[in-house]
Amino acid sequence: MATPIxxxxxxxxxxxxxxxxxKFGLDTNTVxxxxxxxxxxxxxxxxxxxxxxxxxxxxxxxxxxxxxATADYMGMTATVLNGLALQDSLENVGVATRLxxxxxxxxxxxxxxxxxxxRHLEKDRIVIFAGGTGNPFFTTDTAASLRAAExxxxxxxxxxxxxAVYDKDPTNDSTAKKFKSLTYIEVLKLGLKVMDLTAVSxxxxxSIPIKVFGLKTPENIKRVILGEExxxxxxx
Numbered sequence: 001m002a003t004p005i006x007x008x009x010x011x012x013x014x015x016x017x018x019x020x021x022x023k024f025g026l027d028t029n030t031v032x033x034x035x036x037x038x039x040x041x042x043x044x045x046x047x048x049x050x051x052x053x054x055x056x057x058x059x060x061x062x063x064x065x066x067x068x069a070t071a072d073y074m075g076m077t078a079t080v081l082n083g084l085a086l087q088d089s090l091e092n093v094g095v096a097t098r099l100x101x102x103x104x105x106x107x108x109x110x111x112x113x114x115x116x117x118x119r120h121l122e123k124d125r126i127v128i129f130a131g132g133t134g135n136p137f138f139t140t141d142t143a144a145s146l147r148a149a150e151x152x153x154x155x156x157x158x159x160x161x162x163x164a165v166y167d168k169d170p171t172n173d174s175t176a177k178k179f180k181s182l183t184y185i186e187v188l189k190l191g192l193k194v195m196d197l198t199a200v201s202x203x204x205x206x207s208i209p210i211k212v213f214g215l216k217t218p219e220n221i222k223r224v225i226l227g228e229e230x231x232x233x234x235x236x
């Protein structure tokens with residue numbers, strides 16, 4: 001069996017990725033495919049934490065006229081919907097999973113406690129982080145960078161609808177240039193929309209590499225875990 005190059009990783013799943021080919025909501029097949037990929041990686045001895053977005057249910061920052069803090073709180077609750085769905089799918093395939101939220105919802109999830117999260121990982125449980133950072137004006141990308149730093153993750157696996165980082169939107173512009181590797185500074189200087197600038201800066205300050213790849217291709221998460229060079233690598 002091939003040997004993983006990472007022991008502990010943080011997987012960032014966008015809400016749009018969980019929607020599959022739909023524009024809204026959850027695609028059950030996509031969620032189940034992800035769950036099976038995560039199970040396969042967990043069986044290889046990799047400790048996995050997951051941060052989920054909520055863009056498949058709510059895009060708060062595009063809500064004209066709404067108070068920004070209110071819109072962001074609504075987005076945080078949307079991530080909990082995705083977290084619950086992913087937890088259910090993982091448990092259906094026999095993977096012990098814990099859902100932690102940055103905003104307390106005691107009836108459905110644990111509150112986020114760093115030491116408890118790390119202990120779950122050490123016991124080979126998957127930990128899903130929902131609710132973003134628990135604060136408005138911060139994206140789930142920033143939550144991913146923050147949680148990765150807190151749990152000492154070796155890498156952030158950024159699973160997206162597109163297969164890599166481009167200088168333009170490849171879905172709208174056929175001349176878009178694909179990047180194989182980038183430094184944090186290049187991402188910041190070029191204003192590339194990989195993660196928000198706060199998230200990239202946090203990764204840079206804590207020397208956390210980022211692997212950006214497409215979620216549509218089966219086995220991509222496993223390929224990255226095994227060290228295959230796909231998508232775009234971002235580091236110092």
